[in-house]
Amino acid sequence: MxxxxxxxxxxxxxxxxxxxxxxxxxxxxxxxxxxxxNIPTCVSMIKEALELIGISDIEIVNIGDDYEITIKIRDRY
Structure with missing residues (x-):
């Protein structure tokens, strides 16, 4: 889900x-x-923070003016 x-x-x-x-x-x-x-600086901040806490399975897609960030949850963080 x-x-x-x-x-x-x-x-x-x-x-x-x-x-x-x-x-x-x-x-x-x-x-x-x-x-x-829809704020590019938020995309960067979220990506950097996730990588710092060891979450590397991140996909970022630009959709028009918006960004979709997908985090695949394999283990509980």
């Missing part, structure tokens, strides 16, 4: 905090977390 966080129009660090909080509390029923944002 996929958990979706729509963080469009939210300035960082709010999206970053929400992503980290969600990863800490995500149910075992989910195998992916999809994040939507």
């Amino acid at each position: 996929i958990k979706i966080l729509d963080l469009r129009d939210k300035d960082c660090p709010e999206p970053l905090i929400k992503v980290v909080r969600e990863l800490r509390n995500i149910s075992k029923n989910y195998d992916q977390l999809k994040i939507y944002t």
Whole structure:
């Protein structure tokens, strides 16, 4: 199952905090977390933070003015 966080129009660090909080509390029923944002600096901040905590299975896709960040959850972070 996929958990979706729509963080469009939210300035960082709010999206970053929400992503980290969600990863800490995500149910075992989910195998992916999809994040939507339209702020490029948030994409960079989220990607860097995820890599720092050891999450490397990240896919970032630009869709028009938006970005879709997909995190595949294999183990619990």
